[in-house]
Amino acid sequence: MSTEKEVTIYDIARKLNISSATVSRALNDDPVVSKKTKQKIFDLAEQMGYRTNLFARNLRNNRTNTIGVIIPRINSFFMSSVISGMEKVANQSGYNLIISQSSESVEKEIKNVKTLYNSRVDGLLVSLAYDTIDTSHFDVFFKMRLPLIFFDRVVEHEHATNIIIDNRKKAYEATQHLIDQGCRRILHVTAIPRQTVYVERLAGYKQALADHNIKFKEDYVIINDLSHRAGIETAAIIQAMNTMPDAVFVSNDDCAIGCMIALKKAGIRIPDDIAFVGFNNDPISTIVEPNLTTIDYPGYEMGVVAANNLINHLHLNGVAPIHTTNTIIIRSELIIRASSLKRK
Amino acid sequence: MSTEKEVTIYDIARKLNISSATVSRALNDDPVVSKKTKQKIFDLAEQMGYRTNLFARNLRNNRTNTIGVIIPRINSFFMSSVISGMEKVANQSGYNLIISQSSESVEKEIKNVKTLYNSRVDGLLVSLAYDTIDTSHFDVFFKMRLPLIFFDRVVEHEHATNIIIDNRKKAYEATQHLIDQGCRRILHVTAIPRQTVYVERLAGYKQALADHNIKFKEDYVIINDLSHRAGIETAAIIQAMNTMPDAVFVSNDDCAIGCMIALKKAGIRIPDDIAFVGFNNDPISTIVEPNLTTIDYPGYEMGVVAANNLINHLHLNGVAPIHTTNTIIIRSELIIRASSLKRK
DNA sequence: TTGTATGCGTTATCAT
DNA sequence: ATGATAACGCATACAA
Numbered sequence: 001m002s003t004e005k006e007v008t009i010y011d012i013a014r015k016l017n018i019s020s021a022t023v024s025r026a027l028n029d030d031p032v033v034s035k036k037t038k039q040k041i042f043d044l045a046e047q048m049g050y051r052t053n054l055f056a057r058n059l060r061n062n063r064t065n066t067i068g069v070i071i072p073r074i075n076s077f078f079m080s081s082v083i084s085g086m087e088k089v090a091n092q093s094g095y096n097l098i099i100s101q102s103s104e105s106v107e108k109e110i111k112n113v114k115t116l117y118n119s120r121v122d123g124l125l126v127s128l129a130y131d132t133i134d135t136s137h138f139d140v141f142f143k144m145r146l147p148l149i150f151f152d153r154v155v156e157h158e159h160a161t162n163i164i165i166d167n168r169k170k171a172y173e174a175t176q177h178l179i180d181q182g183c184r185r186i187l188h189v190t191a192i193p194r195q196t197v198y199v200e201r202l203a204g205y206k207q208a209l210a211d212h213n214i215k216f217k218e219d220y221v222i223i224n225d226l227s228h229r230a231g232i233e234t235a236a237i238i239q240a241m242n243t244m245p246d247a248v249f250v251s252n253d254d255c256a257i258g259c260m261i262a263l264k265k266a267g268i269r270i271p272d273d274i275a276f277v278g279f280n281n282d283p284i285s286t287i288v289e290p291n292l293t294t295i296d297y298p299g300y301e302m303g304v305v306a307a308n309n310l311i312n313h314l315h316l317n318g319v320a321p322i323h324t325t326n327t328i329i330i331r332s333e334l335i336i337r338a339s340s341l342k343r344k
Numbered sequence: 345m346s347t348e349k350e351v352t353i354y355d356i357a358r359k360l361n362i363s364s365a366t367v368s369r370a371l372n373d374d375p376v377v378s379k380k381t382k383q384k385i386f387d388l389a390e391q392m393g394y395r396t397n398l399f400a401r402n403l404r405n406n407r408t409n410t411i412g413v414i415i416p417r418i419n420s421f422f423m424s425s426v427i428s429g430m431e432k433v434a435n436q437s438g439y440n441l442i443i444s445q446s447s448e449s450v451e452k453e454i455k456n457v458k459t460l461y462n463s464r465v466d467g468l469l470v471s472l473a474y475d476t477i478d479t480s481h482f483d484v485f486f487k488m489r490l491p492l493i494f495f496d497r498v499v500e501h502e503h504a505t506n507i508i509i510d511n512r513k514k515a516y517e518a519t520q521h522l523i524d525q526g527c528r529r530i531l532h533v534t535a536i537p538r539q540t541v542y543v544e545r546l547a548g549y550k551q552a553l554a555d556h557n558i559k560f561k562e563d564y565v566i567i568n569d570l571s572h573r574a575g576i577e578t579a580a581i582i583q584a585m586n587t588m589p590d591a592v593f594v595s596n597d598d599c600a601i602g603c604m605i606a607l608k609k610a611g612i613r614i615p616d617d618i619a620f621v622g623f624n625n626d627p628i629s630t631i632v633e634p635n636l637t638t639i640d641y642p643g644y645e646m647g648v649v650a651a652n653n654l655i656n657h658l659h660l661n662g663v664a665p666i667h668t669t670n671t672i673i674i675r676s677e678l679i680i681r682a683s684s685l686k687r688k
Numbered sequence: 689t690t691g692t693a694t695g696c697g698t699t700a701t702c703a704t
Numbered sequence: 705a706t707g708a709t710a711a712c713g714c715a716t717a718c719a720a
Binding site: 051052053054055056058059064073074075076077079080081083084087088091096097098099100101115117118119120228257261283284287288289300 | 398399403423461601632
């Protein structure tokens with residue numbers, strides 16, 4: 001096994017006594033090159049271990065075939081499923097993914113945008129950080145007419161496409177389901193309603209209450225960071241209440257389960273005393289006892305759709321921006337399990 | 345917000361009436377350039393919205409500042425933690441990560457290697473697919489003296505570094521712990537012992553039995569793909585046995601929990617009838633009831649160590665191969681929880 | 689301390 | 705169908 005020297009189209013051209021231009025054309029499968037020479041070129045390239053120099057090509061073409069991804073954090077079941085879906089699509093279409101985590105901080109997100117911009121990615125797939133409100137750091141992309149797609153944590157922007165689920169409707173369904181089970185004192189645990197997702201879920205929750213003549217109570221909305229730990233803390237809050245709620249609708253499974261387990265330890269029966277509905281359909285929702293009713297949030301599919309959309313756009317039109325604010329809604333389902341089924 | 349035109353060092357040079365060489369030097373912080381001109385250049389670059397063209401730079405330098413990652417699949421807690429750790433380190437050092445999934449298939453893995461090779465990554469971080477035995481597809485990297493680090497699913501190779509935990513020792517500890525609890529009929533559920541990880545765990549299990557004068561029984565080793573579903577199937581196998589085992593040591597938490605839940609449904613008490621130990625310390629291990637005793641496998645740390653190691657190597661020496669087969673062992677712990685604690 | 693000139697490997701334009 | 709050549713933007717050897 002000896003160390004090889006990098007082979008260029010010139011080396012191939014020289015050996016075959018043809019011009020580098022012909023070699024280049026052949027390697028790009030240009031129909032103008034004769035079958036015979038093409039074959040010769042392919043064979044020799046293979047034999048010499050040629051590989052295209054993407055820098056040179058990109059330098060010429062001004063494209064990278066690389067997609068930038070910015071997400072809050074990769075280590076949740078939902079996010080890793082999203083990435084998995086994106087990776088599959090990108091891979092199939094000859095694109096690479098550069099993934100960067102904002103760690104839920106705008107500052108980091110701004111840095112990520114700069115880095116990806118300097119890497120000259122062809123487009124961006126973004127789920128916003130927890131505390132991102134102003135999105136002007138993405139303007140460099142719009143200026144250069146580079147396509148940008150937001151998914152999950154999105155923001156309305158005239159030049160970006162949003163990929164989401166119908167958070168309001170699903171939150172409505174979740175709440176209505178609890179009402180159908182006879183619950184009247186329904187708590188909603190969610191993140192600061194700054195990101196649209198949480199605003200929408202809160203709205204759906206309120207609407208369901210209103211439609212069933214249940215008065216909305218401000219202190220029935222608990223705001224935290226939706227972590228497992230926050231769930232445990234929420235359990236303490238619940239136990240300290242004068243009248244305990246008879247149901248809790250949490251904006252993610254992790255937090256819901258932290259809360260459930262803590263309440264169970266305190267001897268509170270679920271769903272009999274308090275019913276639970278979560279959000280995301282994380283695998284843990286089928287492990288906890290009782291199994292958690294939740295909204296299935298198909299991450300893999302969302303990743304596939306987001307990547308497909310961006311790549312289609314890149315193929316159709318390498319320079320035009322995404323003009324109309326396009327919103328794609330992914331189907332999602334309320335999955336009813338034991339945690340919310342009151343015995344009648 | 346108007347569309348901008350790409351700025352080059354020539355544009356800056358022209359405006360300042362200096363040469364492009366000086367601009368290039370200044371932007372690379374070459375100490376030979378005077379402070380004054382440097383400042384002027386920085387200011388103008390900033391103002392004009394200059395960004396280095398990485399293709400041009402890479403074309404000259406023949407380096408990408410990109411690290412390739414090949415993993416079986418991203419959507420497990422362990423793997424996404426690994427990626428998270430790698431991403432953090434890479435990001436800090438100005439490297440990008442290109443992540444590709446082999447989906448547990450050698451064919452896909454071979455394709456991934458080719459793609460990453462063509463992308464001219466500076467090095468590779470790899471966890472092998474389930475069915476990879478022959479690793480000659482990595483030879484292209486060794487030939488080009490590109491550093492390669494295996495982690496988790498590794499193989500001995502004279503030019504690669506391996507990053508692992510002491511699987512044999514940890515399996516030994518897990519088994520011994522079960523023996524200490526009074527268990528004698530201990531099942532081991534694992535994957536085909538083709539990858540070193542599984543070979544080592546099996547060896548540790550056997551050694552622990554031998555050291556405590558428990559006869560090893562071939563049919564106490566159950567081979568499957570370690571999925572949740574496989575765990576459920578294993579439960580059926582266990583129930584069909586003449587004498588049921590009094591403990592099960594499973595090579596991953598997912599499978600262990602699938603099995604536990606199925607057995608519980610059948611009325612078998614855990615740990616009283618059968619004790620359980622898993623592997624990985626996936627968050628679900630603290631959700632299932634009883635909580636699962638398991639080996640903590642610190643994915644985030646493993647990702648950090650792997651990426652750090654590769655980047656250090658790249659910085660120290662961009663062309664030399666990793667000569668000595670270096671093995672780095674990450675600390676890991678047996679975490680004892682209720683699933684394995686027999687009441688005395 | 690700065691400038692000149694060249695090459696990195698590819699592709700596109702214009703000829704032939 | 706093929707060839708000659710310029711250009712992409714940068715970094716460096718050499719000169720001044």
